[in-house]
Amino acid sequence: MRFLKYGIAVAALAAASLSLNAAAASDDPVADRKAVMQSVGAAAGLGGGMLKGQIEYTPAAGKAAISTMNAAAHTFGGLFPDGSDMADNSTAAPAIWDDRAGFDAELAKFAAATGAAAKASGKEGPADLDAFKAVFGPVLGTCKSCHEGFRVK
Amino acid sequence: MKRVLLGLVSLAAIAAVVAWVLSAPQTLSETALANLQPGDAVRGEQVFWAGGCASCHAAPGAKGEDKLRLVGGVKLESPFGDFIAPNISMSAPDGLANWSLEQFANAMLKGTSPDGQNYFPAFPYTSYTRMELQDVADLFAFMKTLPAVDGKAPDHEVGFPFNIRRAVGLWKVLFLKEGPVIAEPLTSETDLAVWQRGRYLVEGAGHCGECHTPRNPVGGLELASWLSAAKAPVGNGTIPDITASEKGIGSWSVEDIAYYLESGFTPDYDSVGGEMVSVQENMAKLPASDREAIAVYLKNIPHK
Numbered sequence: 001m002r003f004l005k006y007g008i009a010v011a012a013l014a015a016a017s018l019s020l021n022a023a024a025a026s027d028d029p030v031a032d033r034k035a036v037m038q039s040v041g042a043a044a045g046l047g048g049g050m051l052k053g054q055i056e057y058t059p060a061a062g063k064a065a066i067s068t069m070n071a072a073a074h075t076f077g078g079l080f081p082d083g084s085d086m087a088d089n090s091t092a093a094p095a096i097w098d099d100r101a102g103f104d105a106e107l108a109k110f111a112a113a114t115g116a117a118a119k120a121s122g123k124e125g126p127a128d129l130d131a132f133k134a135v136f137g138p139v140l141g142t143c144k145s146c147h148e149g150f151r152v153k
Numbered sequence: 154m155k156r157v158l159l160g161l162v163s164l165a166a167i168a169a170v171v172a173w174v175l176s177a178p179q180t181l182s183e184t185a186l187a188n189l190q191p192g193d194a195v196r197g198e199q200v201f202w203a204g205g206c207a208s209c210h211a212a213p214g215a216k217g218e219d220k221l222r223l224v225g226g227v228k229l230e231s232p233f234g235d236f237i238a239p240n241i242s243m244s245a246p247d248g249l250a251n252w253s254l255e256q257f258a259n260a261m262l263k264g265t266s267p268d269g270q271n272y273f274p275a276f277p278y279t280s281y282t283r284m285e286l287q288d289v290a291d292l293f294a295f296m297k298t299l300p301a302v303d304g305k306a307p308d309h310e311v312g313f314p315f316n317i318r319r320a321v322g323l324w325k326v327l328f329l330k331e332g333p334v335i336a337e338p339l340t341s342e343t344d345l346a347v348w349q350r351g352r353y354l355v356e357g358a359g360h361c362g363e364c365h366t367p368r369n370p371v372g373g374l375e376l377a378s379w380l381s382a383a384k385a386p387v388g389n390g391t392i393p394d395i396t397a398s399e400k401g402i403g404s405w406s407v408e409d410i411a412y413y414l415e416s417g418f419t420p421d422y423d424s425v426g427g428e429m430v431s432v433q434e435n436m437a438k439l440p441a442s443d444r445e446a447i448a449v450y451l452k453n454i455p456h457k
């Protein structure tokens with residue numbers, strides 16, 4: 001997967017964003033939040049692939065990765081209603097419901113990083129790989145600390 | 154009748170004596186200690202990260218530089234009760250300031266304390282026992298360079314009978330094994346030196362099996378199911394299968410595994426989570442060749 005060619009990555013991202021839209025319309029919060037995180041994973045794959053030089057960087061692709069992340073950061077927090085913690089197919093940890101403030105703090109860090117990246121990316125997307133790295137690196141840096149406390153396999 | 158009874162009583166007495174003798178804490182031999190060179194703190198830092206000492210012995214939630222302040226306090230929940238990792242900084246009142254290298258090596262390799270008691274295996278000496286004595290000496294030299302932090306961690310919250318240290322001696326007879334778990338790689342194409350380095354890191358200092366291998370009802374590792382997934386010690390999570398099979402990470406390449414240990418991203422860009430985060434951050438501090446060696450070793454573990 002990390003050796004994705006640009007075209008496949010963008011297609012994956014488009015599919016993931018489609019499911020993001022479909023998700024917003026359904027009434028299954030577990031399916032919705034998993035779809036949102038899958039789009040985050042696809043955007044990380046595209047951005048990470050460009051950072052590693054496996055996919056050629058273009059400002060448009062940089063912008064696509066950033067805006068997917070930013071959309072996710074703004075919708076994800078609403079998908080954890082009471083009672084959606086017991087689902088078998090979910091890897092959301094009980095801590096989300098026991099320590100909502102802690103979870104919200106992780107969400108806020110995620111949204112701060114994606115918001116800053118979206119702002120820096122402007123109309124055309126970050127001009128070159130260095131500009132992209134400066135704003136996308138911090139977004140990738142927020143995944144781990146949320147998964148550490150709020151996800152269980 | 155009387156004679157039978159007497160026989161039974163003496164049998165019971167013999168059993169008790171045998172159990173007492175078997176449960177006696179073991180220590181390293183004089184000859185093992187004789188050839189030891191003074192520890193090298195620079196090499197010891199690598200051993201420290203490979204061993205993950207900070208994951209348990211730094212303060213709960215410590216990040217960055219605070220991981221080097223080994224004040225203790227992390228709570229390890231288990232079906233037998235809660236164990237609290239103690240202070241192992243160089244504090245004189247509360248830590249290891251007055252320990253000799255020999256005492257430290259007996260703790261790491263034999264699970265035996267300076268006053269001759271058995272440690273509970275929540276301290277993963279069942280894996281550390283496979284470490285080279287010289288690596289333990291280097292580790293101790295590095296730990297001496299770290300800050301001394303005063304403060305005693307709370308006592309373990311473990312009920313009878315699991316709180317009897319002497320009984321751990323019998324457990325050790327059954328489950329404390331110095332030898333390697335896996336005898337040889339799956340395929341003869343594997344670079345043996347790289348694989349052996351990987352085995353040493355995974356089975357020894359890295360103590361990967363302590364989480365990824367299932368345990369029997371008395372808490373011993375089921376070595377026949379090595380790295381084939383385990384129930385999380387508490388709650389209803391599972392710790393994934395990391396064998397090179399369909400159920401595990403058979404679809405990951407050596408590069409994928411090494412990249413996961415370096416960055417925390419899986420091949421499909423899921424991000425590492427849970428207790429693996431601190432393990433991954435420790436692995437990221439090792440040389441790339443060590444992460445690759447671990448990956449080569451894991452690619453040679455079949456699912457059982």
